[in-house]
Amino acid sequence: DTAVSQTPKYLVTQMGNDKSIKCEQNLGHDTMYWYKQDSKKFLKIMFSYNNKELIINETVPNRFSPKSPDKAHLNLHINSLELGDSAVYFCASSFLAGGPYEQYFGPGTRLTVT
Amino acid sequence: AQSVSQHNHHVILSEAASLELGCNYSYGGTVNLFWYVQYPGQHLQLLLKYFSGDPLVKGIKGFEAEFIKSKFSFNLRKPSVQWSDTAEYFCAVTMNTGFQKLVFGTGTRLLVSP
Numbered sequence: 001d002t003a004v005s006q007t008p009k010y011l012v013t014q015m016g017n018d019k020s021i022k023c024e025q026n027l028g029h030d031t032m033y034w035y036k037q038d039s040k041k042f043l044k045i046m047f048s049y050n051n052k053e054l055i056i057n058e059t060v061p062n063r064f065s066p067k068s069p070d071k072a073h074l075n076l077h078i079n080s081l082e083l084g085d086s087a088v089y090f091c092a093s094s095f096l097a098g099g100p101y102e103q104y105f106g107p108g109t110r111l112t113v114t
Numbered sequence: 115a116q117s118v119s120q121h122n123h124h125v126i127l128s129e130a131a132s133l134e135l136g137c138n139y140s141y142g143g144t145v146n147l148f149w150y151v152q153y154p155g156q157h158l159q160l161l162l163k164y165f166s167g168d169p170l171v172k173g174i175k176g177f178e179a180e181f182i183k184s185k186f187s188f189n190l191r192k193p194s195v196q197w198s199d200t201a202e203y204f205c206a207v208t209m210n211t212g213f214q215k216l217v218f219g220t221g222t223r224l225l226v227s228p
Contacts, residue, residue: 040220045216096213100165
């Protein structure tokens with residue numbers, strides 16, 4: 001009964017390729033997030049969607065494009081991958097209205113760009 | 115911009131030693147405070163949170179934290195650590211205004227030797 005799941009868990013690809021990471025939550029939350037954890041373990045938010053609407057869009061290269069087909073899913077597509085995109089990408093989810101609330105994190109996707 | 119500081123980057127303790135990890139944030143408004151733990155190779159798990167009320171909060175696995183508003187601090191404590199507490203610990207805040215964007219500290223790597 002995984003709460004927040006991500007696929008794939010590991011992704012190794014070459015520079016210039018395009019790749020996608022998928023996230024799904026079964027907690028009934030209405031808000032989902034993407035965070036990036038760099039090689040020094042620093043975590044930074046990238047995007048957030050509430051009920052399929054983009055509500056947080058941090059300073060991220062426009063090669064990164066999130067998509068939320070419904071409130072239980074949030075995908076991240078990355079075009080023209082660069083070496084600096086190598087990181088662990090975490091998806092999270094929570095409720096929003098009437099908060100505050102804690103966020104529940106997925107297992108992470110380790111992206112390695114060679 | 116709001117930020118979170120964790121002063122101890124690496125901490126090494128023997129089992130049964132007491133633990134205190136420092137966390138300070140910079141934001142003048144109302145904040146929500148969190149401590150997350152990341153065990154090796156795993157996702158982030160919530161240890162404890164503070165939204166309002168009693169500034170001394172108890173979390174899972176014997177951890178507690180105290181919110182001191184005048185010092186903008188939310189230090190994490192545990193009276194007696196175990197080898198299984200070896201992990202990375204992250205302090206994080208969200209602002210009461212906005213969309214629950216988690217702002218993380220740089221993390222503290224705790225190593226507990228048996």
